Amino acid sequence: MTKPQRIFDLPSFQEKNTPGINIFNFKENNKWIGISTTDFIQRVNNISKGLIAYGIKPNDKVALISENRLEWNLIDFAIQQVGAVVVAIYPNISDNDYEFILNDAEVKLCFVSNDFLYQRLLGINNKLNTVEKVYTFNTYSHIPNWVELISKGLDISDEILQQIKDNVKTTDLATLIYTSGTTGNPKGVMLTHENMLADVFSSEYSFPVQARDRALSFLPACHAYERVFHYVYILMGLPIYFAQSMDTIGMDMKEIKPQIFSAVPRVLEKVYDRIMSKGDELKGIKRKLFYWAISLGENYDLDQTKLSTWYKIQLSIARKLIFSKWKDAMGGQVKGIASGSATLQKRLLKLYLAAGIPIYEGYGLTEAGPCISVNCIKRGMNIGSVGIPLVGIEVKLAEDGEILAKGKNIMKGYYKNPEATAEVLKDGWLHTGDIGEWVDNKFLKIIDRKKEMFKTSGGKYIVPQQIEKTISESDLIEQIMVVGEGRKFPSALIIPSYDNCLDWAKNNESSIVNLPKEEFLIHPKVKDLIEIELNRLNVNFGNWEKIKKFAILPNEFTIETGELTPTLKMKRKIILEKYKQQIEDIYN
Structure with a gap:
């Protein structure tokens, strides 16, 4: 089967190449349950028919406001299949941001996960210019439920849906993702099917996993970083498991035993803090051994030639006695953790690597679809850098050190904002606003934000x-x-x-x-x-x-x-x- 041309082709690609797996998995009534790829595709099709019956046309904007859950992904693919545009929104932003985004994107229809979000939108309803209806995933007697939409599509034939799907081109707009912005109003990043798939294919090469390995997901899928990871997992044939919440990640890891997951530095820092607090409770020889291992880890170096034979012997003992418990706490089978969004402390990175927990720090931004570079086992690593540019993505530094990127992954522009687009897209190069430098002529290192x-x-x-x-x-x-x-x-x-x-x-x-x-x-x-x-x-x-x-x-x-x-x-x-x-x- 040829590689997917549109994002919604991914589940069919997985069904063909990795049959018999559950594409998404979640915990319900204390039990992990999953949905097969075949059933997932059928449910997506049914939702697409409901959207057609409602009157959603190609290029209409449909908003999705929810925490990670199966329904998020069902709706994501269903909207794209009818040629409409997914406006992926965080569930924890301000009412002012909701008002701005929903009006700026001219959202016609909106899906939210629960009553709380529904009531928040209801509170600003008189300020929303284009939103016709809001559906919830959770069921309430007094609120429109998304099942009503699905039932509208019972009379839409498979042929009509297929005809609409066939008309969606790889260069069509797939999603609007509003950058949260550290100043001013958010800007709507326009990403086509081609943009995001180019980043999926570029990223796939660097993933240290294989078909049927397990992926854990707990970062919000509305963010381009986690969303593209979902798409890569689907392409590679990895079943995805949703953590129940940020508070249950430790327990979920032990039960799922994931081979891969993505994280932001704050999560990895909190895991480290919990480990250190437990180490601090130890007494006597156990406490001494714990802090001996920590001290050893802080002096770790990726270049094995810089480590003495005596250090390697000590590290082997530390991994067996102390660090093995760190790995067990993450399920014991992790092949890779992708860290992005911000810089991970060098000291923590050394400790995790010394413990035998492979963390691959990378770099990107929503406008780049979003991944640009990553440290990885296949192409090399450098502690303190964000790795080597991904396959198919060009990176260069401007005279002032600003990082410029070019490739099929680069956004189409900012929605209804040609001035802001012209500021960052020049001669095909995305001006990232980040200042960088090269380490060993190949590893990219982030120094600062240009405007900061x-x-x-x-x-x-x-x-x-x-x-x-x-x-x-x-x-x-x-x-x-x-x-x-x-x-x-x-x-x-x-x-x-x-x-x-x-x-x-x-x-x-x-x-x-x-x-x-x-x-x-x-x-x-x-x-x-x-x-x-x-x-x-x-x-x-x-x-x-x-x-x-x-x-x-x-x-x-x-x-x-x-x-x-x-x-x-x-x-x-x-x-x-x-x-x-x-x-x-x-x-x-």
Whole structure:
């Protein structure tokens, strides 16, 4: 069978090439159940018929707002089959963003997972210009349910559906994905079937798995990163298992024993934190062995020639006694974890690799469909880089170091926004806005966001992301944002790690241990601790880059409070505005 030409060709390709597997799997009533690829295709067809009967035409926009679940994928393929465009939206954005996206995309029909999301859209209904109807996946007596739509299509023949499917071209628009944006309104990235499939085929080569291996999914499928991974899994014949929730990932891993999954650094950091907290509870020789293994892992190097024979012997013992438990906690069969969306701390990456847990850090952005480069076992790895450009994707650096990318994966443009499109698409090259450099003439390394670099009043350039990456490797610091544009020197807004600072206090300052969390974190003793830690880390930077002063914030930056995008990037403009008084206090 020839390779798929449209995204919705993928399930049929899997049915032909990897017969007899359950394409999607989920837990229900304490039991893992799945849907076969054949049944999945039939259900997709039935939904497509319902959409046709409703009156959805080619290029109509249909919104999908839901957490990961089977229905998300059914609707995704069903919309595309009738030539309509999937507007994939996060379920945790603001009402203002819902209003903007639904109006900007001219959404005609909307699917949401539950009553809560339905009521949120109902609350802004008088501001929505084009939405005709909203269906829910969950069943409620007073709300339109998606089964009603499916029943509308009973009179639509297979021939009519096939005729409509045949008219969908690979160059047709498949989806609009609105970038969360760290400033201003979101922009609708237009991705065709060709764009996304080109990225699927480019990515497939680097996946360290084979047909019938198990894939775990817990990142939101509305994000291009996880969505393309789903498409690659389907192409390669991997059954996909949905984690029940972010809180159950550990238990789900043990039951599923996945060979692959994708993650963002924040998830891998939390896994590490849980491991460290358990290690901290150990006593005597077990505790000593645990921290001996950690120390060993921190000195790991991919270049085996740099590791002494004695180190390799010790590592072999550490893997058997300590690190094997890390692998078991992830199911024991992981062949690869893809890490993206943000930079993973170098120290953590070394620890995971030393433990025999293969993490492949990559890079991309929605406008590139989204994957551009990745570290992988087939083409080589370099700790601290985001790997080698994927097969079929060209990458070069502009004179100022900006990363430029070209290939069939690059978006068509921003929806109804020719000015913004012209800013980033020039002569076929996507201007990513990221600053990079080459390591060993082949590995791409991200240095910073072009627009996030700033100058001090002395004319010195500050690259905040590099400083933040180094300082956030401290166990005592949970989050940090470097500030200081136009000021004499750079400073920082810091959220300390409550758990680790509390552990320190138990041994050194017991008088503050029982303070409420917010009082504890802004206590002078904690501030002194953070200052000592900053002074230790400042040796990594030039004099003009050193963090001279800082303000402690007691509450984490989150999506819900508006400081992070859904992909966990800091909204610097919003943070600067929200904490402008604290910043002024620093410099006064």
